Amino acid sequence: MSMSLYEASIPTFLHTLHSLKTILEKAVSHAETRKFDPNVFASMRLYPDMLPLNRQVQIASDAAKGAAARLSGTEPPKFEDNEVTMAELVMRVTKTIDYLQSFKAEQFTGAETRVITIKSPRATLNFTAVDFVRHWAVPNFYFHVTTAYALLRHGGVEIGKLDFLGAVPQA
């Protein structure tokens, strides 16, 4: 068996969104144990002109839901990007998980022949679906989840790479 585009994207997003949820929850516990407001993490940045934690989580969510929608030829739900507390960020991840779980592999049938177009103020990009998954959607997603992890790790939260990798099903 090789991987369909569904297999190469949705399980990746779901698996790592569960990890992201765990990481955010560990940050909350960390703050509660030390009796400071966990929500200060939501606006923290690794560098003044980098995006804060809430934007990292929102963009990871967007990368995943946008990819699912584009590959299935549907419209993604609009999320308001108004999360400012850790509880709201955990909810955003949960909503994204719920949305991705609503897809069935059959909805991606024929996705291989789609050209995926990404428009930004700077440029319009046209990808084959395979290149979109492996060189755009998935790296973009991991980039923001890992940056969220690094930011919290830098902020003293006791997390490790196994929290990021999660528990992988055994053969």
Add this chain to the structure above:
Amino acid sequence: MSMSLYEASIPTFLHTLHSLKTILEKAVSHAETRKFDPNVFASMRLYPDMLPLNRQVQIASDAAKGAAARLSGTEPPKFEDNEVTMAELVMRVTKTIDYLQSFKAEQFTGAETRVITIKSPRATLNFTAVDFVRHWAVPNFYFHVTTAYALLRHGGVEIGKLDFLGAVPQA
């Protein structure tokens, strides 16, 4: 077309290793322009008990070469992990690129049926090849490349997400 395990791993590693090389080179230019030793970056960390930049690069390299070897049923080359300068780290990335480029898709034929075993002091993990690629090798790889990026970004190097994503071939 769906993705073979070769298609789902080797082009991902190659594409992002080229990005990593660019990012390391930009860090060198940044230091040279400001007249400080670029090699201070090699031992920098985002947090005292996180791994320094040179280890992040070495582990990203190991994730990629280990995956190629395991999926093709061959032995990976041993690299000494003795890089301490930025030039040596760039060379490590280049050696990894050269090694991955030596693989042909046919060498991965039948990889789907392999059980991939990872032994660590803590546990022995047995993955299906598909789960190994999408839930272990690829996330591990992105985790360390993104951490290298975040560390340099935090260290003031003027890089952006497009340096990480690289130029994706257009449909």
